[in-house]
Structure formats: structure tokens, C-alpha cells
Amino acid sequence: MTEAAPHARPFPTDAASLVDHARSLDCIHCGLCLTTCPTYQLTGSETSSPRGRIHLMRAVAEEREEPTVEFAEEMDFCLVCRHCESVCPAGVEFGAMMEFTRGKLEETGTRGPLARLVRWIGFRRILPSRAGLKLAVGGLALAQRLGLTRLAPLVAGLRGEVTAALPPVPPRRERRPLPAVTPARGASRGRALVLEGCVMPELFGRVNHAEARLLAAAGFETMSVPKHVCCGALHAHNGELEQARELARSTIERFDAVDDSCPVVLDSAGCGAHMREYGRLLANDPAWAARAEAFGRRVVDMSEVLAAPESLERLASRLRETTSLRGPITWDAPCHLCHGQQVRSQPLALLDALPGVERVALEGAESCCGSAGIYSVLRPSDSLEVLEPKLEALRRSGARTLVTANPGCHQQWQVGVRRAGLDVEVVHLAEALDRALEG
Amino acid sequence: MELAAIVGERGVRSDALARSAYESDGFMLQREAPSIVVLPRSTEEAAAAVKVLRREGLVVVPRGAGTGLTGGARPIAGGAVLGTARMKRILEINPDDRFARVEAGVVNVHLTAATCSHGLFYAPDPSSQTACTIGGNVGNNSGGPHCFKYGSTNRHVLGLTLVDSDGEITRVGGIEPDPDGIDLLGPLVGSEGMMGLVTEVTVKLEPSPERVETLLVMFESLDACCDAVSDMIAARLEPSAIEILDRLTIEAVEASVLRAGYPEHAEAVMLVEVEGGPHEVDAIATDIIELARARGAFEARRTADDEERKKLWAGRKGAFGAMGRIAPDLYVADVVVPRTRLREIVGVASRACAARGLKLSNVFHAGDGNLHPNISYDRRDADEVARVLAAGKEIMEACVAFGGSLTGEHGVGLEKQGEMCLVFGDDDLAAMSDLRAAFDPHGFWNPGKLFPVRGCREIEARPLGSEAR
Numbered sequence: 001m002t003e004a005a006p007h008a009r010p011f012p013t014d015a016a017s018l019v020d021h022a023r024s025l026d027c028i029h030c031g032l033c034l035t036t037c038p039t040y041q042l043t044g045s046e047t048s049s050p051r052g053r054i055h056l057m058r059a060v061a062e063e064r065e066e067p068t069v070e071f072a073e074e075m076d077f078c079l080v081c082r083h084c085e086s087v088c089p090a091g092v093e094f095g096a097m098m099e100f101t102r103g104k105l106e107e108t109g110t111r112g113p114l115a116r117l118v119r120w121i122g123f124r125r126i127l128p129s130r131a132g133l134k135l136a137v138g139g140l141a142l143a144q145r146l147g148l149t150r151l152a153p154l155v156a157g158l159r160g161e162v163t164a165a166l167p168p169v170p171p172r173r174e175r176r177p178l179p180a181v182t183p184a185r186g187a188s189r190g191r192a193l194v195l196e197g198c199v200m201p202e203l204f205g206r207v208n209h210a211e212a213r214l215l216a217a218a219g220f221e222t223m224s225v226p227k228h229v230c231c232g233a234l235h236a237h238n239g240e241l242e243q244a245r246e247l248a249r250s251t252i253e254r255f256d257a258v259d260d261s262c263p264v265v266l267d268s269a270g271c272g273a274h275m276r277e278y279g280r281l282l283a284n285d286p287a288w289a290a291r292a293e294a295f296g297r298r299v300v301d302m303s304e305v306l307a308a309p310e311s312l313e314r315l316a317s318r319l320r321e322t323t324s325l326r327g328p329i330t331w332d333a334p335c336h337l338c339h340g341q342q343v344r345s346q347p348l349a350l351l352d353a354l355p356g357v358e359r360v361a362l363e364g365a366e367s368c369c370g371s372a373g374i375y376s377v378l379r380p381s382d383s384l385e386v387l388e389p390k391l392e393a394l395r396r397s398g399a400r401t402l403v404t405a406n407p408g409c410h411q412q413w414q415v416g417v418r419r420a421g422l423d424v425e426v427v428h429l430a431e432a433l434d435r436a437l438e439g
Numbered sequence: 440m441e442l443a444a445i446v447g448e449r450g451v452r453s454d455a456l457a458r459s460a461y462e463s464d465g466f467m468l469q470r471e472a473p474s475i476v477v478l479p480r481s482t483e484e485a486a487a488a489v490k491v492l493r494r495e496g497l498v499v500v501p502r503g504a505g506t507g508l509t510g511g512a513r514p515i516a517g518g519a520v521l522g523t524a525r526m527k528r529i530l531e532i533n534p535d536d537r538f539a540r541v542e543a544g545v546v547n548v549h550l551t552a553a554t555c556s557h558g559l560f561y562a563p564d565p566s567s568q569t570a571c572t573i574g575g576n577v578g579n580n581s582g583g584p585h586c587f588k589y590g591s592t593n594r595h596v597l598g599l600t601l602v603d604s605d606g607e608i609t610r611v612g613g614i615e616p617d618p619d620g621i622d623l624l625g626p627l628v629g630s631e632g633m634m635g636l637v638t639e640v641t642v643k644l645e646p647s648p649e650r651v652e653t654l655l656v657m658f659e660s661l662d663a664c665c666d667a668v669s670d671m672i673a674a675r676l677e678p679s680a681i682e683i684l685d686r687l688t689i690e691a692v693e694a695s696v697l698r699a700g701y702p703e704h705a706e707a708v709m710l711v712e713v714e715g716g717p718h719e720v721d722a723i724a725t726d727i728i729e730l731a732r733a734r735g736a737f738e739a740r741r742t743a744d745d746e747e748r749k750k751l752w753a754g755r756k757g758a759f760g761a762m763g764r765i766a767p768d769l770y771v772a773d774v775v776v777p778r779t780r781l782r783e784i785v786g787v788a789s790r791a792c793a794a795r796g797l798k799l800s801n802v803f804h805a806g807d808g809n810l811h812p813n814i815s816y817d818r819r820d821a822d823e824v825a826r827v828l829a830a831g832k833e834i835m836e837a838c839v840a841f842g843g844s845l846t847g848e849h850g851v852g853l854e855k856q857g858e859m860c861l862v863f864g865d866d867d868l869a870a871m872s873d874l875r876a877a878f879d880p881h882g883f884w885n886p887g888k889l890f891p892v893r894g895c896r897e898i899e900a901r902p903l904g905s906e907a908r
């Protein structure tokens with residue numbers, strides 16, 4: 001939310017509770033959230049709807065139902081897109097509730113041993129470590145060069161097909177980190193700290209560079225945070241809460257060491273939604289609660305900073321017509337931007353500042369694309385089914401460039417567009433603006 | 440499994456966990472899970488599934504989105520739920536003859552969205568319209584704010600496709616407003632799923648008005664607001680919708696994601712919609728505001744901006760959900776009184792709740808004299824549940840005594856079964872039961888709803904709240 005709640009409601013602390021029962025009581029069962037839910041759309045099953053999942057969580061908390069494998073499956077089927085939160089008049093904090101439940105399912109070991117091993121490698125060894133990430137992405141790059149990914153469908157089925165459709169890993173020069181400081185152009189309006197992120201520098205390094213240039217053009221002295229790797233968003237969404245807390249604490253420390261008061265600016269919606277809520281994540285940790293809450297309030301999305309009147313004015317004066325963006329363009333709102341952070345109008349205002357570019361609306365632009373963090377890896381078939389109606393909408397829109405603002409969505413769209421054989425380029429909002437930015 | 444072969448793997452759910460999500464609709468006072476959930480994708484699949492279910496000796500409860508508020512869409516003691524959530528195709532839109540043919544599971548608001556490019560819309564607009572289905576609207580003969588001008592669902596249904604208890608597919612009505620022969624649509628619309636599964640509906644579409652304005656009128660007293668409604672009607676100022684929200688509701692809505700900009704210091708706000716040609720709209724709006732001021736309205740706002748209008752209405756439509764901020768559950772009563780007696784029935788409801796220590800908020804489709812006294816409660820508190828039921832009964836009795844009725848639009852379901860006896864005698868109920876049997880001789884469809892469980896004479900002696908769990 002743009003205005004953070006005064007104090008985050010903490011998660012329950014008693015070891016016995018598998019579910020955040022207090023939060024589940026907020027739901028009044030009106031059903032207004034049903035149609036927003038991608039898994040309800042897909043199945044028509046109310047068990048797989050937000051209201052249904054809240055009911056299940058509450059029933060488990062009240063010991064009317066058992067936390068069976070089916071229960072875990074229903075929780076895992078959810079994309080945590082939080083679209084349901086955007087329409088819920090009762091203010092149900094669905095994302096928070098789901099994170100807590102998944103965390104407990106993880107602790108109680110409802111999942112099988114192989115799944116747990118894979119998760120352990122991913123969450124403990126790859127995401128939080130630059131070396132681990134480089135190794136994984138390097139492996140993918142090598143496989144792509146050797147043409148091995150083309151064989152992936154044979155050995156790994158649908159998951160392999162998706163791997164084969166992944167865009168090539170960018171060349172090394174696009175993967176270099178940001179400079180420590182990017183000076184403001186013109187009179188400085190203050191500092192901005194940017195998060196480079198875990199996979200962003202490896203797969204979308206060009207986006208981070210574009211973001212820094214845009215912030216500089218809008219008058220901000222832009223600082224990167226050395227040695228920082230991961231904010232813990234993927235961990236939290238997938239129930240690795242302890243690891244997520246550790247990563248939150250180290251993130252706060254590293255950022256504060258560079259500057260402890262300026263805005264923290266993000267170009268990845270999933271990370272932004274998570275970092276704004278550090279206060280809740282650490283609410284039960286007396287040494288950190290207040291600091292985390294204060295840090296969360298400094299977190300903003302890039303589009304919020306750039307669309308503020310003074311920024312937009314400065315930026316607009318530097319935007320030129322460009323041939324490197326094919327019109328018409330369209331905007332697909334990342335769930336964790338529109339539903340997770342209530343940021344809706346700013347990206348549109350920025351796109352409309354692009355000279356000579358026609359923008360068309362995308363039907364269902366606020367519905368989930370199926371990426372949902374690592375969901376697309378864990379459940380490729382569901383993930384692609386969720387994307388299907390969106391691809392149809394893209395086709396109908398006639399757009400030739402699709403703009404998004406989150407690495408997961410970016411990749412999901414790239415895979416989808418490729419598989420569907422559409423002639424549409426997928427770009428990040430920062431790239432779109434940066435291409436029109438004069439030298 | 441045979442059913443899975445008909446409706447596909449994803450169309451059958453029989454594990455306890457999955458079924459439990461169907462143990463209630465929006466009516467939470469009592470709950471009961473079905474023994475199986477079946478979700479067909481077409482009329483033909485539904486018909487085939489019905490044959491299997493019937494052979495297996497199960498009874499069937501039709502279900503749309505489960506937003507009903509009277510317990511209509513869940514079983515009373517096992518049986519199957521047959522849901523239309525996967526039947527959501529819009530089959531035909533005919534802009535020239537102004538009708539649309541849709542599958543029963545099409546969400547109300549999606550129909551209007553699909554027709555607006557033709558300059559048409561589907562008029563019945565329940566507050567749950569972003570979720571509820573056209574089939575469910577038919578089941579409950581649902582209304583909505585704009586039904587003051589346009590009439591409820593029954594005024595808009597031209598034809599139906601029905602699957603009966605033998606799994607036969609029957610078409611009733613057509614596309615013309617007055618089909619030949621006896622009108623069977625009448626009894627079917629509002630039959631609460633007790634006469635068969637509706638799988639397709641042909642509805643009338645209305646031309647979008649040239650100009651629409653929404654008025655937000657603020658009052659320092661709820662009584663004055665009620666009186667202003669009577670004045671408006673007496674003066675023959677006919678807007679297309681007149682809604683009232685009281686203070687507690689305003690506060691809850693303003694604290695929610697749907698905050699609409701209602702003034703929190705008002706005791707009541709009236710939301711009025713006026714449509715027509717620009718001059719007509721201007722004249723009516725001016726007159727309404729003048730009249731409201733005479734009744735003490737302290738401020739009035741007019742807007743024709745679509746975004747702003749949408750916000751004002753979204754707040755109204757989320758009112759029920761917003762009450763989730765007050766207590767875990769909400770009982771939504773649905774009574775109708777002659778409009779001149781609105782303020783009296785509000786008084787009755789306030790006293791009935793105050794005497795029992797219950798929290799009451801009020802929303803009404805004031806134009807129709809349809810009041811929703813909303814009582815907040817917590818289903819885990821058995822004593823509170825009993826008090827809610829008692830207050831509800833007192834309010835319904837008063838309405839009948841005022842010459843009103845038990846239900847404006849939500850249907851009878853389980854909630855008002857017993858109270859049917861306030862309005863009907865055993866003979867009336869027997870006649871209705873015969874009519875139902877003509878469509879469903881086996882008691883296969885949604886048994887145990889609408890009609891009192893026992894004869895009316897016995898019911899009078901039944902202790903209140905004895906059925907609540």
C-alpha cells in the first residue's frame with residue numbers, strides 16, 4: 001500500500017498454530033473475490049478460490065479439517081498474486097496469511113523429500129549467493145550455446161519445453177554490476193538507493209542500468225549497494241520464512257550502511273511488495289521490528305519516483321521519439337505492483353510521456369500472467385494455462401511491444417510470446433523509457 | 440470414475456477437504472458440506488451428470504457462485520452440488536433484437552461488459568454482480584439498485600434451457616417477450632434451484648442511457664433520509680436507483696479498499712442515479728437536491744464522470760464485505776415495507792438489535808422499500824447466533840405487520856423457511872408444493888429449502904434458533 005499501515009499486524013507466535021487464524025477471521029465469505037482468482041478461473045472450483053482457501057485455512061486452524069496433502073496442494077496451487085486482496089472489501093491480508101501457512105507446511109514437512117532437496121538447493125545455495133547465481137546462469141548459458149536446451153523437452157517434458165523457449169542469457173557486458181554512484185544530471189534532488197537484486201543482474205542487467213540512468217535524468221544521485229544479493233521475497237512467498245528473515249536483516253544492514261534515510265528504489269515489483277512489508281516479517285523480533293518497519297516505508301517502486309511531477313517534468317524534457325520501440329505498446333501490470341503495492345497510474349503516466357508512441361489497453365492487464373515467482377518452474381502446466389487467456393488478450397490488443405516491470409513476468413511473457421509465435425517484443429518499463437532517453 | 444469421464448478430472452471433487460469449501464454460501468449461520476461436487480462444462484455434460492447422480496440416488500443442489508445469502512446453494516444433508524462455474528460462455532449477443540444468450544455460469548458483470556460496445560447493458564445489477572452468476576440471479580430472481588427503474592431478473596429473462604431430474608434438456612420461452620402457451624418462465628425464475636438446473640439463459644438487453652448522473656446526498660439523520668425518499672416518490676421524481684447507507688456502513692466502506700469518498704460525519708447518505716437526455720437529467724437532479732435539502736440534507740454532490748460514479752457505486756456494492764471489519768460474520772436480512780414506513784422499520788430493527796446487544800448497520804434499496812438490516816456476529820458464539828436469529832425474526836414479523844414482505848431479492852432458502860408461515864397458510868404452501876412437483880416429481884432438486892420443514896401450525900411452537908449450530 002502507498003500509505004503503510006501504522007503498525008504491521010504480527011504473525012502468531014505459538015508453535016502449534018499452522019495457520020494465521022486471526023487473519024482468517026477477517027473474511028466474511030461474501031465471494032466478491034472469486035472472479036479475480038486465476039485458479040478459480042481455470043478450474044471453476046471454489047476450493048481453489050480465495051474464499052475457499054481462507055475457509056480451508058480457518059477450518060484447519062479450528063481443527064475441523066486435517067492439514068492433509070490435499071491441503072498443501074491447494075495452498076501450493078495458489079499463485080499468491082494477491083488479486084483477491086485488491087477487491088476484498090473486508091481487507092483480508094491474503095498474501096500474509098498464505099506466506100504464514102506455507103511456512104508452517106514447510107516446517108512440518110508435508111512435502112516429499114525430493115521436492116525439499118530441490119528447494120533447499122534453490123533457496124539456500126543459489127538465490128542468496130552471487131557465486132551460486134552465476135554458476136546457475138552460466139550453466140544455462142552454456143547449455144544454450146551447445147544447443148542442449150533444444151533437447152530439454154525430450155528429457156523434461158513441459159518444463160523442458162519452457163526451458164527451450166527461454167531467451168538467451170545476455171552477454172557478459174550486460175551482466176556487469178551498477179557503478180557505486182551514478183551522478184544526477186542537472187541539479188541534484190537528493191539520493192536514491194537502488195536494489196540490483198538476485199536474478200536481475202544476471203538476466204536483466206540492462207534493466208538495472210536503464211533504471212539508474214532514468215533516476216539520474218530525473219535528478220537523483222543514484223547509489224548501488226555493494227555485495228547485496230537477495231531481498232528474500234521468493235523465500236517468503238514460498239514459505240522459507242526463517243531464511244527470509246535473515247535476508248531481510250542483512251538487506252537492511254547493507255542498505256543502511258550506504259544511506260539510512262533516502263528512498264530505496266526498485267525495478268522489480270515482487271521484491272518491492274515484499275520489502276515494503278519487512279515490518280510485518282520482523283514484527284516478532286523486538287530488536288528489529290521498529291527498524292524494519294521504518295525501512296519498509298522507504299521502499300518505493302521506480303515508477304512512483306519517476307512519475308512524481310518534478311521527475312516527470314525533467315524526464316519528459318529528455319525523452320525523444322525513437323525507432324527502437326515498435327508501437328502500439330501495451331502495459332501489463334505485475335500483480336505485485338498493482339495488487340501488492342497499489343501502484344497503478346504511475347507506469348501509465350510514464351508510458352504516455354513517450355513521444356510518438358501509441359498505447360493500447362490490454363484486457364485483464366491486472367490479472368496474473370502465471371509467472372508468480374518460481375511458480376512457473378514448480379508448476380509449468382498450471383502456469384502456462386494461466387497465461388493462455390492473457391496471450392489471447394495480447395493478440396486482440398494488436399500491440400507489438402508489451403511492457404512489464406518484474407523479472408518473473410518478463411520471462412514468462414517472453415516464453416509465452418515465443419511459444420505462441422507472436423511478433424511482440426517484451427520490455428521492462430525502464431528499458432522502454434531509457435530507449436527514448438537522449439544521450 | 441463415470442462422472443470424471445463426463446465432466447473431466449477437474450470437474451469432480453469428492454475429497455472431504457474440497458467438499459468442505461461448499462458447506463455454505465454467503466449465509467454462514469448454518470453449514471453442511473455436499474458429498475460430491477460436480478462442475479460440468481456444458482448443458483450436455485450437465486444432463487449426462489444428472490442421469491448418473493439420479494441413478495446413484497443422490498439429490499442435487501444447483502450452485503452458481505455461492506454468493507446467495509439464504510443458504511440456498513448448499514445441501515441440507517449430503518447430496519451433490521452441481522455447479523455452473525465452468526459454464527461461462529456468452530453464446531450470442533444480438534444488438535438488433537437486443538437480447539443475449541448466455542450459459543448459466545456467466546458472471547453478471549461480464550455480460551454487461553460484453554454488451555456495452557453495442558450501447559447496451561444488462562439491467563439487473565445485484566451488489567454482488569462482480570461475482571454472482573446469471574443462473575444464480577434466475578434462481579433467486581435477484582434485484583439490485585437499478586431494478587427500481589428496470590425491474591428484477593424476472594422482467595429480463597426471455598428464455599431458459601433447463602435440465603430436469605431425468606437428465607432431459609428442455610427449452611422454455613424464446614426470444615420474444617410473450618411466447619405462446621402458458622408462461623412457464625414465471626414459476627421458474629425465482630424457483631431457488633428447486634425445479635431443475637438452468638444451463639442457458641436468454642435475456643433482454645437495455646439501451647444505455649444518453650446521460651447518467653450520480654448524486655451523493657448527505658444527511659445528519661437517517662430518519663430524514665428515509666423521509667426524503669418518500670417525498671421524491673410522491674413528487675414523481677423517478678430516478679433509476681435510490682440507495683441509502685447508514686453511518687456504520689459508511690465508516691466500514693471508507694476504511695476499505697473500496698473507499699468511495701462518502702463523508703464520514705454524515706449519519707446517512709443517499710445515492711441516487713438519474714438517467715435520460717441531458718436536460719431531463721439536469722432538471723430531475725436539481726429537483727431531487729432541492730427536495731432533499733428541504734428534509735435537512737446538508738450537502739449534495741453531482742457527478743457524471745464515469746470513474747467517479749464507478750467509485751461511488753463500488754463502495755455501495757462492497758458494503759456487505761466491508762462489514763467484515765466489524766465482526767467475522769454478517770447476517771443480511773432482506774425485508775420489504777411500503778416506502779412510507781421505511782423509518783418505522785429502521786426503528787424496529789434498531790430496537791430489536793439494541794435489546795439483544797447486537798450491532799446493526801443498515802443499507803437499503805430505498806426506492807423499492809427494500810431494507811437490509813445487517814447484523815454483525817461471530818458464528819462461534821452460539822448464544823449470539825440465537826440472538827441474531829431472534830432479532831431477524833422480530834424484524835420480519837414487523838415487516839409483515841406493516842404490509843410488507845419477507846424477502847426483497849435474496850430468496851427464502853433455509854433462512855426464512857419458518858417465517859414463510861407469517862405470510863402463507865398450509866393451503867398456500869401445499870399449492871406451491873404441487874407446482875414444484877409438476878417440474879420435479881421426485882424431490883431431486885434442492886430438497887428441504889423454501890418450504891417450512893414442518894407444517895405452519897407446528898412451526899409456531901418451535902423454539903427460536905433451535906436449528907442453529
Ligand SMILES: Cc1cc2nc3c(=O)[nH]c(=O)nc-3n(C[C@H](O)[C@H](O)[C@H](O)COP(=O)(O)OP(=O)(O)OC[C@H]3O[C@@H](n4cnc5c(N)ncnc54)[C@H](O)[C@@H]3O)c2cc1C
Nearest residue numbers: 503504505506507511566572574575578581582632637848
Ligand atoms: C456482497 C453481496 C451483495 C449482494 N447483493 C445483492 C443484491 O443487491 N440483490 C440481490 O438480489 N442479491 C444480492 N446478493 C445475493 C446473491 O448475490 C444473489 O442472490 C445472486 O443472484 C446469487 O447468485 P449466485 O450465482 O451466487 O448463486 P448461488 O448463491 O450459487 O445460488 C443461489 C440460488 O440459486 C440456485 N441456482 C444457482 N444457479 C442455478 C442454476 N444454474 N439453475 C438453477 N438454480 C440455480 C441455487 O440452488 C440457490 O438456491 C448479494 C450477495 C452478496 C454476498
Ligand code: SF4
Nearest residue numbers: 027028030031033088
Ligand atoms: S472478498 Fe474478502 S471477505 Fe469476501 S470472500 Fe473474498 S476474501 Fe472473504
Ligand code: SF4
Nearest residue numbers: 037078079081082084
Ligand atoms: S493470491 Fe491469486 S491465486 Fe491465490 S487465492 Fe488470491 S487471487 Fe487466487
